[in-house]
Amino acid sequence: MAETIIHVNGLIKKYGNFTAVNGIDFEVEKGEVFGVLGPNGAGKTTTLEMLVGLRKPDGGAADIGGYDVVRDLKKVKEVIGVQLQSTTLFELLTVEEILVLYASFYKKHVPIHPLIEDMILTDKTKSRIKSLSGGQKQRLAIALALVHDPWIIFLDEPTTGLDPQARRTLWDIIFKLKEKGKTVVLTTHYMDEAHVLCDRIAIMDQGHLIALDTPAALVKSLHSENAVEFRFEKEADIDLEQLHGVKQVGTQKDATVLYTDDLQGTLTSLIQTADSKGLKIADLQVRTATLEDVFIHMTGRSLREA
Ligand code: ATP
Numbered sequence: 370m371a372e373t374i375i376h377v378n379g380l381i382k383k384y385g386n387f388t389a390v391n392g393i394d395f396e397v398e399k400g401e402v403f404g405v406l407g408p409n410g411a412g413k414t415t416t417l418e419m420l421v422g423l424r425k426p427d428g429g430a431a432d433i434g435g436y437d438v439v440r441d442l443k444k445v446k447e448v449i450g451v452q453l454q455s456t457t458l459f460e461l462l463t464v465e466e467i468l469v470l471y472a473s474f475y476k477k478h479v480p481i482h483p484l485i486e487d488m489i490l491t492d493k494t495k496s497r498i499k500s501l502s503g504g505q506k507q508r509l510a511i512a513l514a515l516v517h518d519p520w521i522i523f524l525d526e527p528t529t530g531l532d533p534q535a536r537r538t539l540w541d542i543i544f545k546l547k548e549k550g551k552t553v554v555l556t557t558h559y560m561d562e563a564h565v566l567c568d569r570i571a572i573m574d575q576g577h578l579i580a581l582d583t584p585a586a587l588v589k590s591l592h593s594e595n596a597v598e599f600r601f602e603k604e605a606d607i608d609l610e611q612l613h614g615v616k617q618v619g620t621q622k623d624a625t626v627l628y629t630d631d632l633q634g635t636l637t638s639l640i641q642t643a644d645s646k647g648l649k650i651a652d653l654q655v656r657t658a659t660l661e662d663v664f665i666h667m668t669g670r671s672l673r674e675a
């Protein structure tokens with residue numbers, strides 16, 4: 370049986386009259402990579418900040434490793450490591466110097482050089498922080514979060530702003546943390562990242578948790594394995610929901626998207642209907658449904674434009 374390591378019950382955070390997090394509940398199991406996915410402003414960072422003691426909840430409660438995040442914050446801090454979006458690093462120190470400094474803050478810490486190696490920073494050991502790339506700085510921020518050997522690690526949008534290769538390197542690091550038995554809670558607005566990295570995903574929108582499951586189960590919940598994307602070359606008066614197999618009709622950018630459980634039937638009836646009305650279909654693409662489609666299905670908006 371999996372052990373629940375984080376309990377979140379009805380957490381609320383308000384900024385003045387605005388409710389940024391509106392009564393959310395979830396649990397995180399020991400050893401899993403748990404993702405909080407949602408568009409900008411969904412309340413992901415605020416949720417994470419309440420869990421790590423940076424913001425006091427206005428309602429509800431949460432505990433980590435059995436410790437209440439408000440009452441027992443000191444204990445919580447011993448078992449968690451945190452990398453925030455806006456970690457300020459001392460630019461003039463070297464990688465090694467800042468890690469030694471952080472290690473000195475704790476009674477117990479991991480050996481510094483293996484940690485530098487795990488974060489793929491060995492050749493930067495003596496480099497000043499200001500000379501590091503975005504991805505290297507992000508990996509250093511994670512190293513700093515790991516220096517006291519926490520078993521639960523919080524990462525706030527760890528790959529935002531990184532190039533594809535730096536993102537992949539960071540994904541590998543997160544996989545390795547999981548292999549070591551660490552529990553990782555990360556926020557992201559990249560659905561591909563959430564899909565690849567996370568055992569389970571909580572989808573947030575406008576302060577609410579709107580879905581929580583494994584990536585595969587979330588996609589399966591659409592009851593539509595495939596998405597057919599296309600445009601008509603001119604305005605068309607067709608009831609697309611009546612086409613064979615179509616479960617839902619959506620739009621993504623300027624394309625129409627048909628979600629279907631019968632790909633062949635949908636394509637055939639789309640083409641026949643277009644032919645009978647003298648319409649040309651352009652930019653036709655067929656793909657499997659994704660977490661982005663789950664978000665669109667639930668909110669009517671795209672993760673990117675929400
Ligand atoms: P992002 O991906 O942009 O970080 P997010 O999902 O993490 O988004 P939050 O940063 O938690 O979202 O913000 C949730 C909402 O609360 C947003 O509408 C934001 O503008 C608002 N907000 C966040 N911090 C404050 C603050 N200190 N004062 C007032 N409003 C705030």
